Amino acid sequence: MAKHNFLANEVLVQMDARSQNEGFARLCASAFIAPLNPTVSELTEVKTAVSEAVTNAILHGYEGREHTAPKVTMRMSLQDYTVTICIKDEGTGIRDVPLARTPLFTTRPDDERSGMGFTVMESFMDSVEVLSAEGQGTEVVMRKRFSNGQDSAAN
Amino acid sequence: MALRFRQEPDRLVAEVSGEIDHHSAAELKERIAREYSRGTAKDLELNFSQVTFMDSSGVGMVIGRFKDTQTRGGNMAVSGLSGDIKRLFELSGLHKIIQVK
Ligand SMILES: Nc1ncnc2c1ncn2[C@@H]1O[C@H](COP(=O)(O)OP(=O)(O)OP(=O)(O)O)[C@@H](O)[C@H]1O
Ligand SMILES: [Mg+2]
Numbered sequence: 001m002a003k004h005n006f007l008a009n010e011v012l013v014q015m016d017a018r019s020q021n022e023g024f025a026r027l028c029a030s031a032f033i034a035p036l037n038p039t040v041s042e043l044t045e046v047k048t049a050v051s052e053a054v055t056n057a058i059l060h061g062y063e064g065r066e067h068t069a070p071k072v073t074m075r076m077s078l079q080d081y082t083v084t085i086c087i088k089d090e091g092t093g094i095r096d097v098p099l100a101r102t103p104l105f106t107t108r109p110d111d112e113r114s115g116m117g118f119t120v121m122e123s124f125m126d127s128v129e130v131l132s133a134e135g136q137g138t139e140v141v142m143r144k145r146f147s148n149g150q151d152s153a154a155n
Numbered sequence: 156m157a158l159r160f161r162q163e164p165d166r167l168v169a170e171v172s173g174e175i176d177h178h179s180a181a182e183l184k185e186r187i188a189r190e191y192s193r194g195t196a197k198d199l200e201l202n203f204s205q206v207t208f209m210d211s212s213g214v215g216m217v218i219g220r221f222k223d224t225q226t227r228g229g230n231m232a233v234s235g236l237s238g239d240i241k242r243l244f245e246l247s248g249l250h251k252i253i254q255v256k
Binding site for chain 1: 174176177178180184208210211212214215216218219238239243246247
């Protein structure tokens with residue numbers, strides 16, 4: 001048995017692709033990582049990364065498909081102080097993932113988008129994987145290892 | 156999200172509180188842009204000291220207001236940035252084009 005297996009956990013949340021659920025998704029992620037005793041910055045980093053991925057699913061993934069009652073799913077799992085968060089939509093998908101991940105790249109400059117979402121996810125999490133193809137939806141898998149409050153006294 | 160305006164000589168100050176995300180950014184954009192276009196002040200300051208959360212939707216909203224002030228020949232500043240929001244500004248290069256007080 002791994003030493004910290006008592007923390008092992010998995011949660012699946014399915015939500016309507018509506019913008020009010022961006023805040024809900026952030027709250028779910030905060031609650032899920034609470035047992036890891038995250039520092040204030042770790043908490044902000046996870047909330048921000050989740051917000052980026054869920055917003056992208058709602059805004060880009062399901063753009064123009066609101067009538068199909070689209071859903072976003074968020075699967076979170078915890079193993080040995082490492083959290084894995086998968087955010088998935090069944091929307092338009094991304095034709096060119098490396099291009100989409102480029103800082104400042106956006107397909108919606110008209111909508112006051114800065115093209116910084118993926119860059120934020122990459123800099124706030126330890127790893128970000130994007131599984132997507134045109135017409136096939138998008139899944140973003142993010143991982144982060146926690147310090148377990150070891151530097152919370154310093155914050 | 157809540158918003159309060161303060162009119163100073165030739166400057167509009169918008170004090171934002173709460174969370175800035177995609178859900179709230181559209182309303183923020185609309186209300187700040189409307190107040191700015193109604194008035195005659197050239198300069199705009201966004202005060203973020205009561206903002207508890209911001210993601211890239213906030214970055215886009217700030218750039219949008221910066222463009223509004225450019226169109227009118229004014230200056231834009233942001234104030235009251237927390238460490239986390241400052242990090243977003245630096246990541247996106249916003250601190251290079253917008254005055255941070
Ligand atoms: N879930 C998704 N489904 C379809 N396209 C996506 C998805 N996520 C991202 N994209 C595409 O990748 C581009 C870059 O995403 P990113 O989050 O970096 O920037 P943005 O959303 O355009 O702007 P910002 O996040 O700064 O508001 C988007 O403009 C969009 O074209
Ligand atoms: Mg985005």
